[in-house]
Amino acid sequence: MFRTALRNVLAHKARLMMTVLAVMLGVSFVVGTLVFTNTLSNALQNSSAKGFDHVDVAVTAEAQESKGNQLARTPELTDELLERSAEVPGAASAIGVVQGFTAIADKDGDLVGGGFQSQGGNYWGTKDERYPLVDGHAPKGENQVLIDSETAKRTGYKVGDTVRLSIDGPVLKPTVVGIFTTDDGNVAAGGSLALFDTATAQKLFGKAGTYDEIDVRAAAGTSEDQLKAALDKALPKDKVETITGGELADDQAEMISSSMSGLKQGMLVFAGISLFVGTFIIANTFTMLVAQRTKELALLRAVGASRRQVTRSVLIEAFVVGAVAGTAGLLAGIGIGAGLRSLMGALDATVPDGPLVISSGTVATALGVGVVITMLAAWLPGRRAAKIPPVAAMSSLHAQATTKSLVLRNTLGALFSAAGVAVVLAATGMDGSSGQAPMGIGAVLLIIGVFILTPLLSRPLIAAATPVMRIFGVSGKLARQNSVRNPRRTAATASALMIGLTLITGMTVMAGSLQQGIDKMASSALRADYVVSMANGNYLSTDVDRTLRELDGVTATSPLRNAPSRIGGETEYLTGVDGSSITQLTELPVDSGAFEVGGGKVVVDDETAKSKGWRAGSTFTVHYEDGKSDKLTVAGVYEGNEMIRGIMIDNRTLTPHLEEPADMQVMVKTADGTSEATKDRLEKALGNNPAIAVQDKKDISNEIAQMFTLILNMVYGLLAMAVIVAVLGVINTLAMSVFERSQEIGMLRAVGLDRKGIKRMVRLESLVISLFGGVLGLGLGVFFGWAAGELLAAKMPTYELILPWTRMGVFLLLAAVVGVLAALWPARRAARLNMLAAIKSE
Known part of the structure; x- marks a missing residue:
């Protein structure tokens, strides 16, 4: 055997x-x-x-927990701790590390690196083994900076050039005084690294006299574990923690x-x-x-x-x-x-x-x-x-399949399909997170059910093409009959294409509907013409709001200032706004009370109000970052969304309690509305800073939807593999069908059907099978896109189902093209059969 x-x-x-x-x-x-x-x-x-x-043991600040109404305050790594670390037995040296976001502009003014990978830090001195200099000298003062060799290579900067960079908004223009090499993972991944002297770095990153980390090198003969034990013994345990390299x-x-x-x-x-x-x-x-x-x-x-x-x-x-x-x-x-x-x-x-x-x-x-x-x-x-x-x-x-086997198959398929539809429909009524798993299970059950039922579905759906097939005469009639002659084979072939188109269609429906929902959210929630923020999501300097507020043509601004607080023993973040202008810049539906922010009055989004049991007129006590407390009144409850939510408080009330005020973004209203000229004027006022993004509503929508568009494009590319496999399936089925029907094809040739007619018959059969799979895929894709959208709609009230008819038409056309291409070789093979040899074959 x-x-x-x-x-x-x-x-x-x-x-x-x-x-x-x-x-x-x-x-x-x-x-x-x-x-x-x-x-x-x-x-x-x-x-x-x-x-x-170059790190044997790293010393970092011990993470603290908030207790009662007191916010956690992270201990500072001071020069005293640096000196004590360097004097520990077994320590050869200790370096204080300061780091933070630093955006570098290339010579065209564009941001170097990937935003989040644009970093800055301190250079410890000529003996700093972390960053060996290949050119120039160590920086000194605010007007001198080092850049990494990869960034220098990509931008063309060299020693003596002036480089434009930004830490939190305002543009700095130091001189490049040196270039260094580094094994930093961010730089290896395409980012950039700028180094200042330690005092300058501490000032720029808001860490005067303190460090983010202390890196200690072990003396010869001392192991990492021995050095760690010595540091644990010498340093206060309630302030720092140590970890080996x-x-x-x-x-x-x-x-x-x-x-x-x-x-x-x-x-x-x-x-x-x-x-x-x-x-x-x-x-x-x-x-x-x-x-x-x-x-x-x-x-x-x-x-x-x-x-x-x-x-x-x-x-x-x-x-x-x-x-x-x-x-x-x-x-x-x-x-x-x-x-x-x-x-x-x-x-x-x-x-x-x-x-x-x-x-x-x-x-x-x-x-x-x-x-x-x-x-x-x-x-x-x-x-x-x-x-x-x-x-x-x-x-x-x-x-021939027995009646019993067909009844069993159809019954099983119907049960799977019904169960799948039921589970998917049940999942649409759940919350977004809790409904994901049931919806996935329901989708699998439904696809399995439709696959089992495909032989049954093939006859009526392919029969619907009869009027069109008649146009092609005998070839069309034979093609239709051949495509339903063996329903199981047709089903298996069409199902391969169905699965790919189901996923592509479902993702396309979701992406288009989501884009529409985001556009509606941005247009309905914002009255501001522009929103200004850091390109990487970091905090903005408060200087940005002051600069924009004083600019001609700007009628209203409001920074959104994020600050932690303790309310009822829990940490809650407050959103500071300009109470006098916030209603000119936002348009948020109010469920109860009035949208009034100022003094001790705040507004709260509906989800926070529900979780806290608040309503218009409720009062609560807030404990600020500086330890002081205040009694606030809920003036109104508004409908929050993915862009704006939380407890809004006037900045005049909040800012005095903040050690280092910083803004998440600044909303801007202008007299001339949105235009390229207005946008250019705002960007110029901010120094044409590559680290700052000035966006109108459409830009905001596109940025939010960009991730989904990227995912969709990846899906298209990756599912192309499944479509290629499906093409092979159609070719395989047709080739074997031609072999199986050799005698029949020989007889057709003998009674007068020419080679063109044979080719047309095979091509039409392939086209019908492919379109059958395409129709099933589009139908399932639309259903899954709608169902997944129902989950999103629970979190996004502006979500609206949009059917991309044009793209769906393209997908159906793609299925037709698959059928035509897949039939080329089998059709040619069928037409070239020797009719006498074919008639004699078994």
Whole structure:
């Protein structure tokens, strides 16, 4: 039986090639994902570990907890603690580290790095081993700065140049006095690093006389653990905590691995979809191969082969195919992983140098997935073939599915579909977070149910195309009949395309509806013409509001000032606003009371009011950052949204209690409204600062929706793999259908149907099957898009279902193109059949 199975594999090379290709594509995507993410993670971890080479023990401030009505106050790392750390037995040196956001503009005025990766810090002196100088000298004073060599290379800055940079809003113009090298992970990932002398860094980052961290080097002969023990003994335990350089590197590696896991899981989901689609093709292929060899298998049964041996022979074929596909997928996946890393470099997403990581787990996964998926898909056809009695197989009585099996299949499909719809509908009535899992379960049940019902659905849906098919005469009529002749095969082929289009359509419906909801939210909640904020989300200097307030043409401004407080023993954040102008800048529906902010009067969003049991007229005591308290009155309750929510208090009441006031953003109303000229005037007044974003309502909407657009584009690209696999499935089905109907095609040629008619018949059959899968995919996609939107609508009142008819038309056209392209080779093969040889074939 083993030799028989191997001969069958070799005897059907062309037919099995499509199956190998389908499995290979899915496996290569899995392997490419693992290779790429492992390589990137390994490179980042190695680069990060180098950054801790000069740290044996790090001393940081001990995190404090808020107690009662007192806010936690983080202890400061002072010069006294720095000196005590340096004098600990076993310590060779101690460096005080100051760091914070520092945006550098290139020579064109654009922000260097990725915003969050634009960092600044202090240079300790000529013996600072962390940042070896390659040119220039150490900085001294506010007008001198060092920049890293990678930033210098990207921007063209050199020693002596003036560079424009910003810490929290106002533009500084120091001179580059030196360039240094660094193993800093942010720089390796494409960010930038600027260094000042310690006193300047402390002043710029608002940490006068204090440090963010103290890095201690061990003397020769002292281990990290020994130094840590000595520091723990010498320093106050209630103010600081210590951690070794090795632990820092391990924590950083774990954080990098954790951050990479999301990317890896997302890519593996789409790889799984490709494999899932490929499973249909494999099952379809083996079903047809087994059907074509029914008499051969019956003869084996007649001469003594058992059912188990017949099933085993089919599984052996599947094993060989899976092993070959897994090996090919492994090699292709390694190429994909290397290609993705090169692509990131081409897109200016800097990746640290490092070897391509091909782990034993990746190799085992490739072979395991290839073999297991193929054997699982082949098991049912093999088992079904083994159960056919030899006499029945030889007389072809087995060809038609029994009424009992069809009734069982349709009943099972109906139950799965009904359960899926019920669970999805139930999930739409839940809260956004609690409804996600039920909706996912319901979606899986519904897709399984529709897949099981697809043979039943194929007849009425394909029959709907009859009027169009008549236009093509005999070829059209034959194509329609052929497409419903074997509903199970048609269903398996169409389902592969259905799954891909379901996901694409669902995501498109959600993205379009979400964009519409965000646009409505921005236009309805904001009266301000512009919102000014830091490009990376950091706090703005209060100088920004003062500058804008004094600008000609600006009629109203209000900074949004975030501050922690304690209310009822819990930490709550207050949002400071300009009480006299906030109503000119926002338009928030008021549920009760009045939108009045000033003195001791505040307004509260509906969710906070509900959680606290407040309503208009309620009073509460707030404990500020400086320890003082005040009694406030809720003047009104407004409907919050994703852009504006929280407890709004007048800045004149809040600011005196803040040690370092800073704004999240500044809302601006101008006399001339929004225009390019007005925007340019605001940006110019702020020094054309690359770190500051001046945005109108449309800019805000686009920025919020940008993440979803990026995800959608990634989905389109990744699901292209599933569509390619679906194309292979259509080609495979048609090719085997042509082989199966060789005698019939020969007869059609003999009675007068020319080669063009044969080609047209096969192409129309492919087109009908593809459009059938496309219609099912669009229908399911719209349903899932609507259901997921209902979950979002609970959190976003402005959400509105938008059906992207144009894109949906493009998707249906794509399905048609898939059908036409997939039919090219099978149609040509059918037309080239020798009619006499075909008529004589069995």
